[in-house]
Amino acid sequence: DAGVTQSPTHLIKTRGQQVTLRCSPKSGHDTVSWYQQALGQGPQFIFQYYEEEERQRGNFPDRFSGHQFPNYSSELNVNALLLGDSALYLCASSLSGRAWTEAFFGQGTRLTVV
Amino acid sequence: AQTVTQSQPEMSVQEAETVTLSCTYDTSESDYYLFWYKQPPSRQMILVIRQEAYKQQNATENRFSVNFQKAAKSFSLKISDSQLGDAAMYFCAFGGSQGNLIFGKGTKLSVKP
Numbered sequence: 476d477a478g479v480t481q482s483p484t485h486l487i488k489t490r491g492q493q494v495t496l497r498c499s500p501k502s503g504h505d506t507v508s509w510y511q512q513a514l515g516q517g518p519q520f521i522f523q524y525y526e527e528e529e530r531q532r533g534n535f536p537d538r539f540s541g542h543q544f545p546n547y548s549s550e551l552n553v554n555a556l557l558l559g560d561s562a563l564y565l566c567a568s569s570l571s572g573r574a575w576t577e578a579f580f581g582q583g584t585r586l587t588v589v
Numbered sequence: 590a591q592t593v594t595q596s597q598p599e600m601s602v603q604e605a606e607t608v609t610l611s612c613t614y615d616t617s618e619s620d621y622y623l624f625w626y627k628q629p630p631s632r633q634m635i636l637v638i639r640q641e642a643y644k645q646q647n648a649t650e651n652r653f654s655v656n657f658q659k660a661a662k663s664f665s666l667k668i669s670d671s672q673l674g675d676a677a678m679y680f681c682a683f684g685g686s687q688g689n690l691i692f693g694k695g696t697k698l699s700v701k702p
Contacts, residue, residue, distance in 0.1 A: 508689060508690075510690075510692075515694075515695075516694055516695075517593075517680050517682075517692030517693050517694050517695050518634070518680075518690070518692050519692075520689040520690065520691070523688060523689055530688070531687060531688050531689055533689065563632060565632075565634065567634075567690075578636070578690065579636075580626075580633055580634035580635075581633065582631060582632050582633045583632045583633070585632075
């Protein structure tokens with residue numbers, strides 16, 4: 476079992492650009508949550524996808540959007556990048572919507588905006 | 590809104606000794622979960638231990654145990670027989686009815702040989 480895999484591991488983008496991050500959940504999991512972890516901080520919840528729909532959303536602007544595919548994999552898109560978007564982006568997968576009882580995390584994507 | 594507070598930005602422990610990391614939280618919910626996650630330099634969040642709020646018995650996982658005080662909204666992690674591999678960031682997290690995790694700011698644990 477490969478667990479939760481995220482790609483790419485590192486990414487450098489310029490202000491104003493758009494970025495797409497990808498996540499493949501642990502085998503058998505159907506729910507994907509995305510978190511943003513700024514340097515020296517705890518992860519902050521962005522949104523959660525279940526059955527290909529956004530089910531919960533944290534306090535993030537509409538520049539942050541996502542998608543979940545029929546195979547449960549997910550993408551996080553960020554438009555009009557700001558310097559403040561530089562962070563580690565973590566994906567967590569779980570089963571049947573109970574996102575906090577058996578959440579498994581990937582190793583994250585380190586996004587640097589210059 | 591739920592909040593999680595970790596008041597110790599950094600802690601240090603001698604190898605083989607015991608250390609306790611503190612966490613307090615605030616919620617109006619009665620049914621929830623509390624977690625301690627470990628984040629080593631590899632960045633991956635690893636679940637250390639989980640506590641269900643309706644269970645009075647404190648959770649234990651090998652060298653890791655918690656002191657869960659529901660009325661005081663306190664959830665501390667005790668690491669016994671500390672090992673060099675325990676050095677990492679430790680995050681306390683709350684999971685409630687919203688279905689997402691709320692994390693504290695973390696405690697950096699150093700283990701001295």
